[in-house]
Amino acid sequence: MTNAYQEHGAAQEAHAGEFDLGEMLGHHILNSTEYELPFIGPVHLPHWPELAVGGLTIDVSPTKHVILLLLGALITAAFSILAGQRVARAAAGRAPSGLANAIEAVVVYFRDDLCKGYIGHGYQRFVPLVLTLFFFILTMNLLGLVPWGGSATGNIVVTGTLALVTFVVVEVSGFLSLGFRGYLRTIFFVPPGVTGAMKYVVLAVMTPVEFMGKFLKPFALAIRLFANMTAGHVLIFSVLGFIFLFGNYAYIRWLIAAGSYGLVSAILLLEVLIAFIQAYVFAMLTAAFIGLIRHPH
Amino acid sequence: MGAASGHLLAGALPVMSVAQEAEHEVAWESLFAPDIGLAIWTLLTFLTLLFILGRFAWKPLLGALDAREKGIQDNIDEARNQREEAEKLLARHREQLAEGRRQAQAVVAETRAAAETLRKELEARAREETQAMLANARREIERERKAAVEAVRTEAVDVALAIASRLLGERLDADRDRQLVASYIDDLTESEGALA
Numbered sequence: 238m239t240n241a242y243q244e245h246g247a248a249q250e251a252h253a254g255e256f257d258l259g260e261m262l263g264h265h266i267l268n269s270t271e272y273e274l275p276f277i278g279p280v281h282l283p284h285w286p287e288l289a290v291g292g293l294t295i296d297v298s299p300t301k302h303v304i305l306l307l308l309g310a311l312i313t314a315a316f317s318i319l320a321g322q323r324v325a326r327a328a329a330g331r332a333p334s335g336l337a338n339a340i341e342a343v344v345v346y347f348r349d350d351l352c353k354g355y356i357g358h359g360y361q362r363f364v365p366l367v368l369t370l371f372f373f374i375l376t377m378n379l380l381g382l383v384p385w386g387g388s389a390t391g392n393i394v395v396t397g398t399l400a401l402v403t404f405v406v407v408e409v410s411g412f413l414s415l416g417f418r419g420y421l422r423t424i425f426f427v428p429p430g431v432t433g434a435m436k437y438v439v440l441a442v443m444t445p446v447e448f449m450g451k452f453l454k455p456f457a458l459a460i461r462l463f464a465n466m467t468a469g470h471v472l473i474f475s476v477l478g479f480i481f482l483f484g485n486y487a488y489i490r491w492l493i494a495a496g497s498y499g500l501v502s503a504i505l506l507l508e509v510l511i512a513f514i515q516a517y518v519f520a521m522l523t524a525a526f527i528g529l530i531r532h533p534h
Numbered sequence: 535m536g537a538a539s540g541h542l543l544a545g546a547l548p549v550m551s552v553a554q555e556a557e558h559e560v561a562w563e564s565l566f567a568p569d570i571g572l573a574i575w576t577l578l579t580f581l582t583l584l585f586i587l588g589r590f591a592w593k594p595l596l597g598a599l600d601a602r603e604k605g606i607q608d609n610i611d612e613a614r615n616q617r618e619e620a621e622k623l624l625a626r627h628r629e630q631l632a633e634g635r636r637q638a639q640a641v642v643a644e645t646r647a648a649a650e651t652l653r654k655e656l657e658a659r660a661r662e663e664t665q666a667m668l669a670n671a672r673r674e675i676e677r678e679r680k681a682a683v684e685a686v687r688t689e690a691v692d693v694a695l696a697i698a699s700r701l702l703g704e705r706l707d708a709d710r711d712r713q714l715v716a717s718y719i720d721d722l723t724e725s726e727g728a729l730a
Contacts, residue, residue: 259560260560262560263560263561263562266565267560267561267562267564267565268564268567268569268572293570295570295571295574296569296570296571297571297574297575298571299575300569300571300572302572303572303575306572306575306576306579307575307579310579310580310582310583313583313587314583314586314587314591317587317591317592317595318586318587318590318591320591320595321590321591321592321593321594321595321598322594324594324595324598324599325594325595325597325598327598340595341595341599344592344595344596344599345599348596348599361596364592364596365584365587365588365592365593365596366584368587368592369580369583369584369587369588369592372587373580373583389576392569392572393565393566394567394568394569394572394573394576395572395576397573398572398573398576398577398580399576399580401577402577402580402581467565
């Protein structure tokens with residue numbers, strides 16, 4: 238699969254002086270083979286030879302969202318490892334500091350209220366997954382609010398892959414804790430008390446529902462995160478775009494600029510909240526799905 | 535469709551008509567492009583991050599939290615045990631104190647009783663001794679008195695005999711006269727009882 242992403246840098250230079258809101262939105266939201274750096278401008282990312290895997294040609298060349306993905310992972314790793322060391326040191330008798338306390342509070346909440354609460358017995362194995370999902374998604378979400386940043390979580394492929402991880406963990410843990418027969422019952426389920434011909438009616442109706450539910454849950458997970466991040470960015474850049482759209486109008490442009498500035502500031506604060514909420518929802522639902530399949534009906 | 539939506543956005547505003555004529559188009563269809571390369575990147579990045587954080591962040595962090603919680607629980611348990619121990623000790627000490635006080639009181643009471651007995655004994659002995667001494671004194675006095683009376687009586691007989699012999703002008707036979715006088719005095723004594 239060849240990369241069909243456009244290269245905005247050249248386009249922008251060619252059409253200097255004209256403003257295209259759609260182009261600006263696309264530039265900020267879509268994936269790209271170049272990354273715009275502060276003071277340097279757009280940097281072309283290397284194009285690697287495509288991999289051919291059984292008829293499929295896969296382009297693994299780094300893109301803007303790959304850079305943001307890796308950056309998010311690095312930041313998450315740095316903060317989490319630092320906090321882990323600090324908390325470990327604090328537990329050994331040293332006074333804990335601010336960062337360690339903050340991350341510790343979140344970790345304790347995720348461990349006790351989400352993992353222990355939803356998953357119950359044997360929850361310990363899933364705590365690292367839920368924590369990593371939360372902090373990784375949160376970091377990627379917040380990177381979208383930083384100048385020259387962007388949200389990898391505004392890409393459906395990224396959120397879909399993370400949801401796929403959740404899906405696999407949910408199904409595998411369900412299979413392991415329920416056994417083969419128990420796992421089959423999560424698809425072919427007859428409520429107790431239903432007998433005779435009704436059993437087959439219920440089976441006929443419920444089996445597709447249960448089966449689809451397995452895929453719809455992670456699908457909703459992926460769409461929710463992607464849509465929230467994308468919508469937030471579309472909103473921010475649309476409102477900012479008003480400044481340039483009305484740039485040719487005398488007097489009124491100052492009013493528009495001031496209004497946009499105020500509105501975008503407010504929306505950005507809201508986006509910070511949404512970044513936290515969506516990361517939390519993803520992690521929380523992952524824990525909830527694991528709990529649901531391990532304690533069916 | 536993606537490109538059309540981009541134009542739709544632009545067409546909504548009058549200024550955009552200029553930009554619409556631009557050659558380039560926004561590749562909106564890439565918004566939903568099944569980019570397998572990115573999926574592989576995401577999967578590898580996430581799994582690597584999960585592994586690294588699991589090992590170097592969550593493991594020490596959760597371990598430290600568990601250790602601290604266990605430590606606190608241990609401290610609470612230990613404090614409870616120590617309090618129970620202290621309460622037990624206190625109860626025992628109280629009991630011992632009460633026992634000691636009881637014993638002391640018993641000793642005091644015993645001592646007091648012994649002292650009382652001793653006092654009574656001494657008192658009784660003293661009284662007895664006094665009585666004996668008094669009785670002795672009385673006997674002595676009686677004896678002395680009797681001796682005195684005897685002496686007086688003898689002297690009186692002699693005096694009476696002397697007087698009588700002088701009066702009678704004859705000497706009376708000593709022994710017979712003496713007996714006579716003595717009997718006379720005895721009669722006198724019996725009739726008067728003054729010298730008895």
